[in-house]
Amino acid sequence: MTTTYDAIVVGARCAGSPTAMLLARQGHRVLLLDRARFPSDTLSTLIIQPPGVAALRRWGLLDRVVASGCPPLRSWTLDFGDVKLSGTPRPVAGIDTAYTPRRSVLDAILLDAARDAGAEVREHVNVDGLLTSDGRVTGIRCHGEDGRTVTERARVVIGADGRTSHVAKWVGAPSYHEKPRMQYGYYTFFRGLPVDGITFIIRPGRAIGAIPTGDDLTLVLFGWPIAELPELKSDVEANFWRTLDLAPAFAERVRAATRVEPFVGGGVWNYFRKPYGPGWALVGDAGYNKDPVVPKGISDAFAGAELCAGALDEYFRDGRSYDAAMADYQRVRDERGLPIYEFATQMATLDAPPPEMRRLFAAVGSSQAAMDDFVSVVAGTVSPAEFFAPDNIARIMAGAAAAAMAG
Ligand SMILES: Cc1cc2nc3c(=O)[nH]c(=O)nc-3n(C[C@H](O)[C@H](O)[C@H](O)COP(=O)(O)OP(=O)(O)OC[C@H]3O[C@@H](n4cnc5c(N)ncnc54)[C@H](O)[C@@H]3O)c2cc1C
Structure with missing residues (x-):
């Protein structure tokens, strides 16, 4: 069967536009659609953590975000009442700065970048369903402003259509590690x-x-x-x-x-979904979502776009098995995502920290280095697995005890 596109990407915000941009930069034929017309706002606060800022710089887009006028932010404060933890995140790729552009600004920059890279962009187009053949997704059905139904075919249809993803529903993507809204x-x-x-x-x-x-x-x-x-x-x-x-x-x-x-x-539901199957893939919130109490969805959407586009490039260009390439995408996404997922869903209960956590926070508060490490967890530059490792906790507690003795 002939296909017009290598990839059709449904949804053109933090996950879809970078995925389309990266695939188009790799020379693949990409169609990117969104029912919105940009610039367009969406329900989200604004924090792009340092790892997301590093991705924007890798892609050559950071200057455009900075030029939009949002301030560089290096200071994070978590005020728990009896203890206030303030610090600067440990850098990733030399970046310790967060930016907070309005989503109408950020998403338009990302969409333009996909278009500049050569992706065909259609705004104000609703994707209504998938085309399938022999159990494989082969394309989409959609309609634009004139209401006329149009079909398009691709080797892979990518759902970047957010946490209410229809693509995920239509393909029946299995979910796991699910947790309710907190x-x-x-x-x-x-x-x-x-x-x-x-x-x-x-x-x-x-x-x-x-x-x-x-x-x-x-x-x-x-x-x-x-x-x-x-x-x-x-x-x-x-x-x-x-x-x-x-x-x-x-x-x-x-x-x-x-x-x-x-x-x-x-408020959001928390889940991972299997992000691929025959002829389909999921990126961003469509495939993995967690409470924004830890503001990581944008950065994770960027990271997922790089992983997904990289895996698809291996399939399209190098002829690597689709299943093997996409299984790697899922494995890396999940390994990176699970520790912060557990941390975010715990924080999102808004329960008062138990006594041992209060003692830890007090100890963290006695050292600027420990505060920098703790805010790094929330800023996405240090994994909770690393911060909460028993030897690191023991080091922080011992440091606080020594400081108390000395002081
Ligand atoms: C209250 C709140 C606060 C948040 N704060 C932060 C924060 O400060 N920092 C952070 O990193 N993350 C934050 N997040 C998370 C972040 O907003 C998301 O992780 C991010 O927007 C996910 O991007 P996405 O591209 O996967 O999906 P979305 O941003 O949801 O985009 C999906 C796109 O798909 C389009 N679409 C859907 N269905 C169709 C269809 N059938 N046809 C055509 N188009 C379709 C939609 O129009 C939409 O444009 C927050 C989330 C919430 C809810």
């Missing part, structure tokens, strides 16, 4: 609220965050456990102020600023 959060933007770096304020059952972006705007978020969702939704604004009042000094500063956008909110 928390539900809202965010909005304030003008005239300068903040120094990225701040998360954690109180039992409540999370607050402040993330500066360009244009003198700061995103302020808050989250509650999912069990309290009906009460949370009953009066979002009143609950926002009630939650902020748990950190009175910050609440006072927010009250002095001007809210400029409505509240938007959401």
Whole structure:
């Protein structure tokens, strides 16, 4: 059977556009579709962790993000009430900086990069279903503004269509390590609220965050456990102020600023999905999603795009077995993702830290090096597996005990 494209990518944000860009740069024929018209916003806060920034630099796109005017952010603070942990992440590939562009800005840069690389881009096109033959996905059915159904064929159809992925549903992608929604959060933007770096304020059952972006705007978020969702939704604004009042000094500063956008909110299910099968693949949230309490979805979407495009290049160009190449993609994605998945889903319960964790946080707080290491976990540059390794914990506790004796 002849195919028009090597790959059709459904969804053109953090996962789909880089996947299309990388495949097109490798010389493959790519069609990239999204039902949105860009620039387009989406439900997400804004943090691109240092590993994601490193990916943007590798791809030659970092300058465009920096030029959009969002500030470089090197300081992260996690305020647990009795202990406040502030530091700068350990660098990856020489980068310790996060950026926080609006998603309408970032996603448009990524889409343009895919187009510049030679991918054919169609916006405002809805993918309605898959074409199959002998149990293999062979293409898509879609329609654009004129409502006319169009079919397109490819060697592989890639679902980069987010956490409500239809591609994953249509192919019946098996999921594993599933966990329910843990928390539900809202965010909005304030003008005239300068903040120094990225701040998360954690109180039992409540999370607050402040993330500066360009244009003198700061995103302020808050989250509650999912069990309290009906009460949370009953009066979002009143609950926002009630939650902020748990950190009175910050609440006072927010009250002095001007809210400029409505509240938007959401909560996510946590899962891994098998990211490939005959003629299909999944990248980004379509294949792996975790609570944004650890802001890693964008960076992970970038990493998944590189892994998936690399595996497909081996198949298209080198004739490597599709199953072997894609099994490697799944294995590396899962090995890298599982430790932070467990950490994020634990944090997302918003439960008060147990006594041994409070003791650890207190010990971390006695050393700048330990604080830098801890914020690195949240910033995505140190794996929780490395930070929480027994010998590392023992080293931190011993260091804190020695500091207490000396001081
Ligand atoms: C509240 C919240 C806050 C977050 N904060 C952060 C953060 O600060 N940092 C971070 O790294 N991550 C964050 N995340 C996670 C991050 O937003 C996601 O991981 C990331 O957007 C995933 O990108 P994606 O390309 O996989 O999917 P998406 O961004 O969901 O994009 C999917 C695209 O597919 C398109 N699409 C879907 N179905 C079809 C169809 N049938 N036909 C055509 N097009 C289709 C959609 O229009 C959409 O444009 C947050 C998530 C939430 C919910």
